[in-house]
Amino acid sequence: MPELPEVETVRRGVSRLYLGRKLLQLSVTGPRTVRRHDPGLLGLLRGRTLCSVGRHGKYLLLGWDDGQVLVAHLRMSGQLLAAKPSEPLPLHTHAVLRFSGASDLRFVDPRTFGELFLAGMGRAFLPDGGARPGSSADVAPMAAKAGGLALPEELAGLGPDALDVGPAHLGAALAGRRAPLKALLVDQRVLAGVGNIYADEICHVARLRPDRPAGGLRPAELRRLAVATHTVLTEAIAAGGSTLSDQRYRDVLGEAGSYQFEHKVYGRAGQPCMSCGRPVERATIGAKGAYFCRRCQR
DNA sequence: CGATTATCCTGTGCGC
DNA sequence: TGCGCACAGGATAATC
Incomplete structure (x- = not known):
């Protein structure tokens, strides 16, 4: 969660x-x-x-x-x-x-x-x-x-906190890797803090398909990824996190977060992309569901 | 070595 | 209504 x-x-x-x-x-x-x-x-x-x-x-x-x-x-x-x-x-x-x-x-x-x-x-x-x-x-x-x-x-094995990473770290960490981009975003040794929800949201804001081979990103794409990581996480913190339909996540005082209302792709398979209207697709990456828009993300 | 999968648990939601 | 099954925000050991 x-x-x-x-x-x-x-x-x-x-x-x-x-x-x-x-x-x-x-x-x-x-x-x-x-x-x-x-x-x-x-x-x-x-x-x-x-x-x-x-x-x-x-x-x-x-x-x-x-x-x-x-x-x-x-x-x-x-x-x-x-x-x-x-x-x-x-x-x-x-x-x-x-x-x-x-x-x-x-x-x-x-x-x-x-x-x-x-x-x-x-x-x-x-x-x-x-x-x-x-x-x-x-x-x-x-x-x-x-x-x-x-x-x-x-x-000690954790990567830097995800709020501290920039394009240089991402470029070095992803270089030469053939695994899907999303698989490395959720790898805590690469950067610490991103999980299944926010990896999908970050990829959407960065306009990158989660199944892109991680090592193939161009410099401009790495910059978008770094900016998207910071933006999505910062906005999600401001919203108090995401409380999904099972209501499992609550803060210390029992309050729900509200970032789930700002999710662009996570859990929205078949529903229209917030940016272009094309139905959001669901794929399986690393045995986990991955949601993305085929038109907005390449 | 890097990439994929199987596993640890309980709860929920779906299809039949 | 009730039952069985698939799946769920994660990390890691095992396997290919």
Whole structure:
């Protein structure tokens, strides 16, 4: 469900409601939600004060006053919802953060693909207890920042945040690649934050077919792609993200987004293209549905 | 190595 | 109305 605009909307809500608040208790009931390390380690956060709320791509980074970072990913169906302790727990509530002077923050996730983990806690719990290949200090993530936080080592494989990429990065990352353009837009190692909805919307604004071989884009097309990426994501954030018909995505206060009303192609197969009127087509790229206009996008 | 697919889950909507 | 099936905003391990 949540892509960059939705996660950014959640980030702003968490920041507004919980920044500077002290965590009184963190309870985890879902066995799959904290799976990268011993769930009991989250007890280390008790008594800490939230001092930064960052984001890189679709990952939320909660920074605490002792330097710890709690990472959250909502995957397909996760939600972070503020609620008073007295309100009944929704089905599929897997974790509850209790704060001083604020509502509880609940992690609700029916499909259980989402996860929470404390950054930097993985190494000690690897079977061999040793260093992982490719994680040596000389290739450590350099100056990458996400809301003032250094990027945790677990996220070192991510590309730059999609709001930070320009034509130069895209040109270098797509050069020589034969995979469809859309497949690389949703590849988090290329750029972080774009998912299935926004890849289609970006391709439409850029007037590029999602099935174009990614390496074949000309300089002018790469510039359009970079501008479209920034424009679409920025406008989607301004609209509070996209809440589809299943109403699954909600911000921290339970409010729906409105960018779904501005979708040009996503989910609109057979309906007229907003630009030219030709019916929007649906193709399959990387086992996912891809929507585009054959006339407007080439 | 790069590109494709199979898998983890629950919920929903569609066709029959 | 009810049932079975396909599919869903993602990431990643396995396979070709």
